[in-house]
Amino acid sequence: MARAVGVAALAATVLVPAGAAGQAGPAPRTSGTALVGHVDPPGAVHADVWAFRGVAYLGDYRSGGCRPPAGVWAIDVRDPAHPRPLASFAAFPGSDGQDVWVGAVRTATFRGDLAAVGIQPCGGAGSGFAGLALYDVTDPAHPRSLAQLPTGVASGVHELGVVQRPDGRVLALEAVPGSFPESGGARGDLRIADVTDPRHPRELADWDVRRDGPPAQRAQLGARRDVFCHSAWPFDRGRKLFASFWAAGEQFLDIADPARPRLVGQAAYAPADRFRAAHSGWFSADERLFVQNDETLQPVGQGGAATWTVQRLYDTRRLQAPVLLATFAPEQAVPGRDGRIARDGIYSVHNAVVEGTREYVSWYSAGVRVVDLSDPRRPRETAWFVPPATAADQEAGPAGQGRQPLVWGVYPYEGIVLASDMRSGLWLFRVLPVAGPAATTAAPGAAARAGPAGGGRTPLLLGTLTVAAVALLAGLVLARRGRRAG
Numbered sequence: 001m002a003r004a005v006g007v008a009a010l011a012a013t014v015l016v017p018a019g020a021a022g023q024a025g026p027a028p029r030t031s032g033t034a035l036v037g038h039v040d041p042p043g044a045v046h047a048d049v050w051a052f053r054g055v056a057y058l059g060d061y062r063s064g065g066c067r068p069p070a071g072v073w074a075i076d077v078r079d080p081a082h083p084r085p086l087a088s089f090a091a092f093p094g095s096d097g098q099d100v101w102v103g104a105v106r107t108a109t110f111r112g113d114l115a116a117v118g119i120q121p122c123g124g125a126g127s128g129f130a131g132l133a134l135y136d137v138t139d140p141a142h143p144r145s146l147a148q149l150p151t152g153v154a155s156g157v158h159e160l161g162v163v164q165r166p167d168g169r170v171l172a173l174e175a176v177p178g179s180f181p182e183s184g185g186a187r188g189d190l191r192i193a194d195v196t197d198p199r200h201p202r203e204l205a206d207w208d209v210r211r212d213g214p215p216a217q218r219a220q221l222g223a224r225r226d227v228f229c230h231s232a233w234p235f236d237r238g239r240k241l242f243a244s245f246w247a248a249g250e251q252f253l254d255i256a257d258p259a260r261p262r263l264v265g266q267a268a269y270a271p272a273d274r275f276r277a278a279h280s281g282w283f284s285a286d287e288r289l290f291v292q293n294d295e296t297l298q299p300v301g302q303g304g305a306a307t308w309t310v311q312r313l314y315d316t317r318r319l320q321a322p323v324l325l326a327t328f329a330p331e332q333a334v335p336g337r338d339g340r341i342a343r344d345g346i347y348s349v350h351n352a353v354v355e356g357t358r359e360y361v362s363w364y365s366a367g368v369r370v371v372d373l374s375d376p377r378r379p380r381e382t383a384w385f386v387p388p389a390t391a392a393d394q395e396a397g398p399a400g401q402g403r404q405p406l407v408w409g410v411y412p413y414e415g416i417v418l419a420s421d422m423r424s425g426l427w428l429f430r431v432l433p434v435a436g437p438a439a440t441t442a443a444p445g446a447a448a449r450a451g452p453a454g455g456g457r458t459p460l461l462l463g464t465l466t467v468a469a470v471a472l473l474a475g476l477v478l479a480r481r482g483r484r485a486g
Contacts, residue, residue: 026391032370032383033429036416039083040425044070045396047098048351048409049420053113054078055086055102055140056418058426059409061396062096062122072097072117074140080416080428089135089143090117094128101162102137105170109197110146112138116172116195119148120156130156132172134198149193149201153182159231159280162195165238170196171204171258173241177228180208185222188212189229190243190251192258204259209248213263221248231280235287240264240319242283242290247276250292252319265320267292267312275300277309283316284354289376290314290322291359293349299341308333308347311361313376328379332366342366345404355412358382358431365404368419370431385429387421396422 028035047059058073071091076084090097097117105114115135121128131150135143151157155178164170174191188208195201208229210222221227224247231244234255241261243251250267267290269276279295294309301307310329314322329349332342341347345365352361357374367386371379387405396406406422419427 026388029386033385037081037428041073051413052102057100059098066123086141092129099159118157146198161233163234163238173232175229207261244278267322290316362407362410
C-alpha cells in the first residue's frame with residue numbers, strides 16, 4: 001500500500017550562495033552558472049526531477065537492501081533560494097519510484113493536476129508493486145492516490161512519458177525493461193496505457209523490437225540480453241513516440257492509433273559500434289533534431305583507448321532515416337588534451353532536455369553541462385554546474401560507496417535549472433548571461449581547470465569514424481539487469 005506523508009514543518013537543509021539569504025555551504029564548481037538554492041529531503045537516494053506550477057517532484061531510487069521507501073518528494077520552489085518540502089507520496093514498500101511526470105489534465109472524468117510515477121521492485125527480492133501509480137496533486141501538499149496499473153510481470157515501470165493529445169485522450173508511455181523475456185515474448189517492454197480516466201487506467205498495447213521490429217532484426221536481437229526498452233516519450237502532439245531500446249538503438253513509432261503502434265524509423269547503431277546503450281533522448285521543439293544519450297557505469301575500453309559514453313545528435317527531418325550529425329561529450333568523459341578520462345566517479349551522460357538552441361545535460365559526476373546546439377554539427381559547451389562532493393563516502397545506487405556527485409535528472413523551469421543529485425538532493429541554479437569568458441569557481445582544494453579533474457570546459461567532438469574506432473575497442477555489453485542505472 002502506498003503512503004503519502006504531509007510535511008508541515010520539515011527542517012530541510014538549504015544551501016544558498018553567501019549573501020543570498022545569510023547562509024553558505026559547500027560550494028559547487030561552476031562555469032557560467034550561479035547557485036540559487038538547495039534542499040536534501042531526508043531518507044532517500046534521489047532519482048529524476050520534474051517541475052510544474054512552482055513545485056518540483058523528486059524521485060526515489062531503490063537500493064540493493066531495499067530500504068524503507070521515501071517516495072516522491074513534492075518541493076515548493078516558488079522561492080528558489082529557499083526550496084521547501086511539502087509532502088512525499090508514492091512510497092511502496094519493496095519498490096521505488098524513480099521517474100515522475102506531472103501536468104494539467106482536463107477530461108470528462110478528471111480536471112486537475114495529475115502525477116504519474118513509475119514503480120518498480122527494488123533490490124533482487126521483487127516483492128514490491130510493479131507498475132504505474134497515478135495521483136491527484138492539484139494540492140501538492142496533500143497528494144491523493146487515484147489508481148495503480150500493474151505491469152503483469154516482475155519488472156516495473158522504469159521510465160515514462162505522459163501526453164494529452166488534441167483529441168483529448170491522455171496516454172502514458174511506459175518502459176518496462178525485462179517484460180519481454182519474463183513473459184516468454186508475450187508482452188513487450190514498451191507499454192501504451194490510456195489514463196484519460198486516471199481512476200480507471202487501462203493498457204492499450206505493448207510493443208517490442210524483438211517481436212514487432214523489422215523481420216531481419218528479430219532473430220538477431222531476440223537472444224541478446226542487452227536489448228530492452230529503457231525509456232519512452234511522446235512527440236508530434238502525442239501522435240508518435242520514441243523508445244530507447246538500449247543495444248537496438250532508438251525506435252520511432254506512429255501511435256495515431258495507440259492500440260496499434262507502427263514502426264516509422266530507427267536510429268540504429270552501425271555494425272562497428274560494439275558498445276550500444278541507447279538510454280534516453282530528447283527532441284528539439286521543431287522535432288528536426290534528436291539527441292540520444294548513451295549510458296555506461298564504467299569506462300569502455302582499456303588504457304589510453306578507454307572512454308565513457310557520448311551523446312549522439314541526429315537530423316530527424318526524415319524520421320524514416322535519421323542522419324547522425326555529431327557526437328558530444330565533456331573532456332572528463334573522453335580522452336581530451338591530456339589523453340586521460342576521469343575515473344573518480346561515473347562520467348557517463350544520463351538525461352537531457354533541449355530548450356530552444358540550448359541543451360541541459362545531466363552527466364552524473366560531471367554535473368550538468370549546458371550545450372549550445374545552434375549548429376548541431378558542432379555542439380559547443382558554454383557552461384556547467386557540478387554539485388560538491390559529499391564530506392564522507394555514501395552509498396548511492398550504481399556507484400556504490402563514493403563521494404563524487406551523481407546528477408541523475410535535469411529540468412529547466414522558469415529561468416531556473418533544477419538538478420537532482422542522487423547523493424545530495426535537489427540543486428537550483430541559473431545560467432548566467434554570456435559576457436566574455438565564463439567565470440569559473442571551484443570548491444576549496446579542487447582544480448578549476450579543464451580536463452579529467454577539473455571543469456572540462458573544452459568539449460571533445462567525435463566524428464562518426466572516431467566513435468566507431470573507439471567502439472571497436474570496447475567489448476563491454478551491459479547485462480539487462482544488475483548493472484543498469486536509471
